Amino acid sequence: MGEKLNGRKQFRLRIEKLVYGGKGLGRFNGRIVFVPQVAPGDLVVVEEVSRKSGFSEARLVKVLESSEHRVEPLCPYFGKCGGCDWQHIDYKEQVEAKRLIVEENLQKIGKIRSPRIDEVVPSPSPWNYRNRAQIKVRDGKVGFFGKSSHQLVEVERCPLLKKDLEGIFPRLKELLRELPTEPYEFHLYSSSKGEVLLKIVYQGRFKRIDLSLEQVKEILKLNLVGYGIYKVANGGYPERIKFFGRDFTYEKVGKFKFRVSADSFFQVNIFQVENLITRVSKAATEAQFMLAGDLYCGVGTFTIPVGRYVHRAFGVESNFWAVSDALYNKDINGLRNIQFFCREAEEGLKIVEDYSPDLVVVDPPRSGLSGKVVKALARLPRLRKIVYVSCNPSTLARDLALFHKFGVNLERAKVLDMFPQTYHVETVAYLRKVR
Numbered sequence: 001m002g003e004k005l006n007g008r009k010q011f012r013l014r015i016e017k018l019v020y021g022g023k024g025l026g027r028f029n030g031r032i033v034f035v036p037q038v039a040p041g042d043l044v045v046v047e048e049v050s051r052k053s054g055f056s057e058a059r060l061v062k063v064l065e066s067s068e069h070r071v072e073p074l075c076p077y078f079g080k081c082g083g084c085d086w087q088h089i090d091y092k093e094q095v096e097a098k099r100l101i102v103e104e105n106l107q108k109i110g111k112i113r114s115p116r117i118d119e120v121v122p123s124p125s126p127w128n129y130r131n132r133a134q135i136k137v138r139d140g141k142v143g144f145f146g147k148s149s150h151q152l153v154e155v156e157r158c159p160l161l162k163k164d165l166e167g168i169f170p171r172l173k174e175l176l177r178e179l180p181t182e183p184y185e186f187h188l189y190s191s192s193k194g195e196v197l198l199k200i201v202y203q204g205r206f207k208r209i210d211l212s213l214e215q216v217k218e219i220l221k222l223n224l225v226g227y228g229i230y231k232v233a234n235g236g237y238p239e240r241i242k243f244f245g246r247d248f249t250y251e252k253v254g255k256f257k258f259r260v261s262a263d264s265f266f267q268v269n270i271f272q273v274e275n276l277i278t279r280v281s282k283a284a285t286e287a288q289f290m291l292a293g294d295l296y297c298g299v300g301t302f303t304i305p306v307g308r309y310v311h312r313a314f315g316v317e318s319n320f321w322a323v324s325d326a327l328y329n330k331d332i333n334g335l336r337n338i339q340f341f342c343r344e345a346e347e348g349l350k351i352v353e354d355y356s357p358d359l360v361v362v363d364p365p366r367s368g369l370s371g372k373v374v375k376a377l378a379r380l381p382r383l384r385k386i387v388y389v390s391c392n393p394s395t396l397a398r399d400l401a402l403f404h405k406f407g408v409n410l411e412r413a414k415v416l417d418m419f420p421q422t423y424h425v426e427t428v429a430y431l432r433k434v435r
């Protein structure tokens with residue numbers, strides 16, 4: 001539905017649904033139009049900003065009829081700050097939109113006619129859930145970039161951040177005044193133990209910092225246990241130059257304890273991590289598995305819980321710090337049947353093939369699995385089940401289509417909301433090898 005207004009590139013549009021990336025979708029004269037900051041059911045006036053083959057991008061001009069799912073955004077920076085997409089939509093509808101997005105990706109890209117999504121798990125709290133933040137710094141100001149831009153939006157609070165980090169921004173500005181060179185970013189991580197690690201990240205040249213851990217702690221008024229100086233080259237991972245104090249903290253998740261180093265990955269949603277671990281490890285109890293392999297295993301977040309139910313387990317991970325945490329974590333959790341290997345997943349395939357697991361867990365970055373990894377896993381002679389944890393439904397669906405070609409099929413999937421107020425979504429997909 002839609003009509004051209006005043007002969008300009010403005011038209012009326014009814015928003016049908018939300019799509020991966022966060023925009024709303026409507027149709028004008030049969031042409032698909034994507035618009036940010038709208039809600040399903042909205043009747044809006046939009047202006048076309050670009051035309052591509054088969055679809056247009058538009059900006060919201062005016063809401064004529066408001067969707068029943070619209071709510072007042074909590075945060076004054078919403079719309080300017082690029083961190084959130086959906087604060088203007090009630091939380092129940094955000095979760096439903098994510099379910100639909102996963103379902104549609106599995107249908108369209110994965111070519112699975114009726115994918116079975118047997119559970120949708122909302123975040124127990126849609127606010128104050130994030131344990132990590134990468135805060136941008138420019139010209140004495142701190143905040144986040146705007147949507148698809150490198151313009152800094154200065155903020156004083158962020159309601160997505162864990163309570164101890166939520167209002168940290170003015171204190172970071174104070175710290176900034178004490179630093180001899182302006183950094184590029186501050187990275188903060190606050191563990192479930194309430195211990196905070198800080199990274200001061202530079203790009204290019206910078207002068208030596210003489211602040212002690214105690215001085216930085218005093219300025220930030222956080223339970224800071226360590227801070228590090230890092231340097232980042234364009235697009236790369238920050239490289240550690242120096243660390244003061246402790247460079248790791250601990251996470252307690254249910255009955256498991258994890259050491260997490262400043263440079264290791266850990267799940268960001270403090271309220272959902274246990275739900276995620278349970279959904280993954282329960283798969284190991286559904287049959288008697290001899291050997292479980294966990295690729296992209298991080299600090300052993302799934303390897304260790306899964307390891308309790310299987311005869312033996314092993315993890316493969318490319319980050320050296322994460323592997324050293326994982327080795328430590330198997331000991332503090334009292335498990336002797338687990339091994340970890342520091343390898344890129346593709347390099348680690350030789351190990352996977354030699355071990356020949358019957359259960360495999362994968363949790364790759366957004367880019368998903370390479371064709372080589374999919375093929376090698378699908379051809380494992382003893383393979384019975386794969387649990388694929390994904391933070392990108394498009395690459396998940398692409399990989400599932402390839403798994404299908406090699407006789408490994410989707411049984412069911414679960415959608416977990418690890419990232420409220422954003423379009424990001426976590427899926428746990430359970431695949432079975434057809435014999």
Ligand SMILES: C[S@@+](CC[C@H](N)C(=O)[O-])C[C@H]1O[C@@H](n2cnc3c(N)ncnc32)[C@H](O)[C@@H]1O
Binds near residue numbers: 299365
């Ligand atoms: C989404 S995280 C998952 C980690 C862990 N499963 C968890 O839940 O905490 C992805 C992990 O894959 C690792 N990684 C990224 N690229 C990799 C690669 N090519 N080979 C092996 N590991 C990789 C990252 O260091 C990170 O720890």
